[in-house]
Each structure stands twice: as structure tokens, then as C-alpha cells.
Amino acid sequence: MFARFRRKRINPVLRDLLQETHLSVNDFIYPLFARSGTGIKDEVASMPGVYQMSIDEIVKECETLKALGIKSIILFGIPDVKDSVGSDAMCEHGIMAETVRAVKTAHPDMFVVTDLCFCEYTDHGHCGVIDPVLETVDNDITLDNLAKQAVVHAKAGVDMIAPSGMMDGMIQAIRGGLDAAGFENLPVMSYSSKFASAYYGPFRDVAESSPGKGDRKSYQMNPANRNEAIAESVADEAEGADILMVKPALAYMDIIRDVRNNTTLPLAIYNVSGEYSMLKMAARAGVIDYDAVMMETLLGFKRAGADIIITYHAKEAAEILGN
Ligand code: PBG
Ligand code: ZN
Numbered sequence: 001m002f003a004r005f006r007r008k009r010i011n012p013v014l015r016d017l018l019q020e021t022h023l024s025v026n027d028f029i030y031p032l033f034a035r036s037g038t039g040i041k042d043e044v045a046s047m048p049g050v051y052q053m054s055i056d057e058i059v060k061e062c063e064t065l066k067a068l069g070i071k072s073i074i075l076f077g078i079p080d081v082k083d084s085v086g087s088d089a090m091c092e093h094g095i096m097a098e099t100v101r102a103v104k105t106a107h108p109d110m111f112v113v114t115d116l117c118f119c120e121y122t123d124h125g126h127c128g129v130i131d132p133v134l135e136t137v138d139n140d141i142t143l144d145n146l147a148k149q150a151v152v153h154a155k156a157g158v159d160m161i162a163p164s165g166m167m168d169g170m171i172q173a174i175r176g177g178l179d180a181a182g183f184e185n186l187p188v189m190s191y192s193s194k195f196a197s198a199y200y201g202p203f204r205d206v207a208e209s210s211p212g213k214g215d216r217k218s219y220q221m222n223p224a225n226r227n228e229a230i231a232e233s234v235a236d237e238a239e240g241a242d243i244l245m246v247k248p249a250l251a252y253m254d255i256i257r258d259v260r261n262n263t264t265l266p267l268a269i270y271n272v273s274g275e276y277s278m279l280k281m282a283a284r285a286g287v288i289d290y291d292a293v294m295m296e297t298l299l300g301f302k303r304a305g306a307d308i309i310i311t312y313h314a315k316e317a318a319e320i321l322g323n
Helices: 012-017 055-067 095-106 139-156 170-180 198-207 227-239 250-260 273-284 290-304 314-321
Strands: 028-035 041-044 047-054 072-078 111-116 160-163 244-247 267-271 308-311
Touching: 028 055, 028 095, 028 314, 041 198, 047 055, 047 198, 047 273, 055 072, 055 095, 055 314, 072 095, 072 198, 095 111, 095 139, 111 139, 139 160, 139 170, 160 170, 170 227, 198 273, 227 244, 227 250, 244 250, 250 267, 250 290, 267 290, 273 290, 290 308, 290 314, 308 314
Parallel strands: 028 047, 028 072, 028 308, 072 111, 111 160, 244 267, 267 308
Antiparallel strands: 041 047
8 A cells, every 4th residue: 555656666677667758869959159250169157068159160069969969959140240120130141041051061960940030130139120119129020020031041941940039920920931932841930938038148148139228028928927828829830830839948837738738739948048057057056966957857848748848958968868
């Protein structure tokens, strides 16, 4: 009677046989940050182990990733010049287009995803074009620009597009733009339930994408809202998203499960910069067993319902998992 659960935990082989959730290197997408120049690999103080890299360094990094069994990356671009609309993002010789071309040329087998947004490219740091009257992002002008940006990435040879700007109707607009340009087979992974989170802080150091003034609360979601999070993801499914996403992950495990239970689409989660940095800093302070806490965290995302994990821990986790 008292051994009902424990008798199945005594033998380690039986424990493995009964394990319900598994983590694999196939689950990971690894984020990389591209900038111009050559031979540049600058570590960011708030994110140990994460770098701004020139394109040649990114191409080299892909070799390391493949050796670890990591087959997919998500790219972010840091342009030389920012302006009010984020022109670099819509330019065939912008940082993102150049990076995608270089990576796909050197590593045709690397699955390359691009983050599709404007905050890294605008001088005001917001995720689209600003409406001067509303003093926030103009939804529909931004939709047109997102579609243009998507086609630029597509022409550069990207394997999947991941729009992260939380504009209403963005999936429909991007799908329409891609289809019209002949890219019907290019999948779209929507950052569908993305919250206005303070956990993005370290990312904005790496990507140099902090809003100059204001915040992103008029387009990203209120962290308090559960029903709205489901509605956002369900709406993106209806607009034609191929994969949905919950972001951030750690403080949103309930949302991951909610979205999982309300769609049959594959689900990604973004284990964001602040979540990564917390573990790094705790490890530095000697207060946690970093590897164990990292693996437990990543496994938790799978258990909550994630199929894909976008994580800065991917290399370290891959080493532990072997391949
Ligand atoms: C761009 C974007 C952000 C992140 C991914 N894409 C930042 C933001 O919305 O401010 C955050 C990723 C992270 O924190 O690791 N819109
Ligand atoms: Zn953005």
C-alpha cells in the first residue's frame, strides 16, 4: 500500500522506462545576433556566453552548433543605421538578408529561422512605424512593412519566418505577402502569445533594441491575461500560422499548457534572455547547480506542452544530452 508509487522509483532502469517527458537536441532553436564587420565576437555583460557576432563568426558558429547536433538557429540583426521605419530590415542588403545568405550558402543543412520585427531597426526602438497622433505603433502601415520584410528574408533563402511584433493581423499579412511572391512553402512561426515582459531586459542590451521612450504595452500582452493569451494564439492559427509560440516561458507555464490544450498546431516557447541570465548569475554566485537547474527547467517546458524550445542554453544542454 505505502509502496504504490515508490516501488516504481527504486530501479533506475524502470525509472527511465516510465519517464513521461523527454528532452532532445532536436527540440532546440539557438538564437544568434548578427552585426556588420569581420572577426567580431563581443560578449554581452548581461548575458554571459551570448555574443554580437559579425557574419563570418556566425558562419563559424554554425559549424560548432552542428557538431553539437543543433540543427536550427533563429537570427536577429543589429543594423549599422537605424531610421524611423527600420529600412535596413526591408533591404536586400540589410544585415538580416546578408546573414541569411551567408549562412545558407555555407551551411545549406542548417535550418535558419528569422525573427521578423522592426525594433532592432528603428531609431525609436518600437516594433513598427509610429503614428504621431496615437504616439504608438501604427498597426496597418506596419503590416505592409512586415510583409515586405518577410519577402526580403524569403528571397535571401530563410527556412522559416518568425514574426514577433504582436501586430493585429500580422500572420495574414505576412502569409499573403509570401504567397503573392511565390513562397507558399515557407512556414511561419508566430510569436502568437507574447507578453510585455521585463524578462526581455538583457536581450535589449544584445540586440540594442530598447524603446527610446515608452514601452511595448500597446502591442505586447498584459502578463495578467490568460484568456486573451489563448485568443491571440487561436487567432494566429486562423490567420494561417504554422507554429504558435508562448513567450516568455518560465513565468508562463500555465499559458503554455493552455495554448497546448486549445490548438493542434505545434507549439514553441521562448526561454528568454532574463530567464537565461538569472541562471547564469545564480551559478556565478555559487547558489545553484547550473547544469541541473538548466536541464530541469528545459524539461519543464516540454512537460508544460512545448514542442520547440528557443533557448540560449541550447549548446550547454546539447553537450549534456550528447548526440
Ligand atoms: C523583438 C524580440 C524581442 C525578443 C525576441 N524578439 C524583444 C522585445 O520584444 O522587446 C526577446 C527575446 C529575449 O528576451 O530573449 N520584438
Ligand atoms: Zn520588436
